[in-house]
Amino acid sequence: MIATDLSERPQATRPAARIECLVLTDFRNYAQLRLEPAPRSVVLTGANGAGKTNLLEAVSFLAPGRGLRRAHLGEVTRRGAPAMARWAVAARLDLPGGTCDIGTGLESGAAAGERRQVRIDGESARGQAGLGERLGVSWLTPAMDRLFTEAPGGRRRFFDRLVVGLMPGHGHELAAYKRALRERARLLASGGDGRWLDVVEETLAAHGVAVAAARRETLGQLQAALAEASDPFPRPSLAIVGEIEGWLDDMAAVDAEHRFAGLLRDSRLRDAESGHSIHGPHRSNLSAHHLAHDMPAGECSTGEQKALLVSIILAEARLRVARSGAPPLLLLDEVAAHLDANRRAALAEALIGLGAQAWLTGTDAELFEHLGGQATFYTVADDSVSTREYPSA
Numbered sequence: 001m002i003a004t005d006l007s008e009r010p011q012a013t014r015p016a017a018r019i020e021c022l023v024l025t026d027f028r029n030y031a032q033l034r035l036e037p038a039p040r041s042v043v044l045t046g047a048n049g050a051g052k053t054n055l056l057e058a059v060s061f062l063a064p065g066r067g068l069r070r071a072h073l074g075e076v077t078r079r080g081a082p083a084m085a086r087w088a089v090a091a092r093l094d095l096p097g098g099t100c101d102i103g104t105g106l107e108s109g110a111a112a113g114e115r116r117q118v119r120i121d122g123e124s125a126r127g128q129a130g131l132g133e134r135l136g137v138s139w140l141t142p143a144m145d146r147l148f149t150e151a152p153g154g155r156r157r158f159f160d161r162l163v164v165g166l167m168p169g170h171g172h173e174l175a176a177y178k179r180a181l182r183e184r185a186r187l188l189a190s191g192g193d194g195r196w197l198d199v200v201e202e203t204l205a206a207h208g209v210a211v212a213a214a215r216r217e218t219l220g221q222l223q224a225a226l227a228e229a230s231d232p233f234p235r236p237s238l239a240i241v242g243e244i245e246g247w248l249d250d251m252a253a254v255d256a257e258h259r260f261a262g263l264l265r266d267s268r269l270r271d272a273e274s275g276h277s278i279h280g281p282h283r284s285n286l287s288a289h290h291l292a293h294d295m296p297a298g299e300c301s302t303g304e305q306k307a308l309l310v311s312i313i314l315a316e317a318r319l320r321v322a323r324s325g326a327p328p329l330l331l332l333d334e335v336a337a338h339l340d341a342n343r344r345a346a347l348a349e350a351l352i353g354l355g356a357q358a359w360l361t362g363t364d365a366e367l368f369e370h371l372g373g374q375a376t377f378y379t380v381a382d383d384s385v386s387t388r389e390y391p392s393a
Contacts, residue, residue: 242284
């Protein structure tokens with residue numbers, strides 16, 4: 001059952017998207033937790049393993065998807081919880097258009113598998129799309145410090161999440177594309193009817209080109225936002241490297257769909273033998289180049305790579321402000337690691353300027369001294385959260 005009793009919290013209207021109240025039930029190490037942060041940012045400090053990242057993960061489930069850890073949903077329920085327990089997260093959101101209550105958690109029942117239940121203002125929602133329509137959430141985690149040096153899949157997911165934040169319909173197109181991709185693989189493996197394969201491949205091509213087009217549009221907007229930034233973080237030059245995205249430089253979307261569908265028909269035998277499609281935007285890659293150093297991001301120091309990621313996240317947040325009037329919630333896990341004092345100060349200034357409610361974690365509160373009175377500081381220990389005084393800058 002999803003906890004949604006948030007009526008004790010007074011309602012208010014503010015210009016940015018914020019969490020007024022957060023309630024966790026059997027989530028990771030928390031049996032029950034109720035947190036009512038002030039409108040400003042939230043700093044969570046404590047020892048490693050205390051549960052700071054778990055709180056950020058809970059907030060990330062207020063957006064569509066599998067959260068910032070990409071966890072199997074059944075693994076999120078608290079260890080030691082009763083056998084029939086299911087994790088749940090509830091929040092009262094203060095949005096530019098008013099307040100909204102969201103509840104989400106692991107669906108009950110043996111047949112539920114890995115499905116998430118979602119309730120919005122007390123009503124069951126079909127799917128998770130409604131979450132993204134109400135609240136933007138962006139995050140950086142320590143695992144992403146290696147984003148530019150690891151396999152392309154992580155970079156694709158990272159960029160697609162940015163695209164969904166700016167174009168919520170991209171999530172629907174991406175999901176539909178993946179469904180069609182799986183259906184085509186199933187038909188190829190079973191020697192399915194060629195006419196039905198034609199239909200599936202036409203559907204796959206339509207969604208695939210829509211995915212590629214949204215990526216290209218977002219990339220252009222993001223590059224412009226990066227170029228206009230005045231903060232001291234390094235500027236990356238970004239590119240989407242993919243055959244479908246490349247076609248759209250020279251042809252209309254409808255022509256790209258026809259070409260993609262033909263390519264799929266011609267590669268059926270090879271795809272059937274390999275078990276996967278060798279063509280499509282599911283194979284595209286995000287490349288990044290450090291402009292000041294004139295070198296690929298993956299060859300930069302760990303600190304420079306972290307600074308490039310911060311630059312991208314801040315640019316995306318500014319784009320969301322320009323588009324919707326409100327910045328996203330920013331979840332910045334151990335963000336101070338690899339940032340020097342000047343960049344920590346610059347990050348604090350950028351967050352304050354955005355007016356975003358950022359949730360930041362670290363082992364030492366002093367790392368966030370530049371936020372000062374613009375953030376609420378908490379200590380996380382012994383599966384509980386308590387307020388503490390903020391350090392003086």
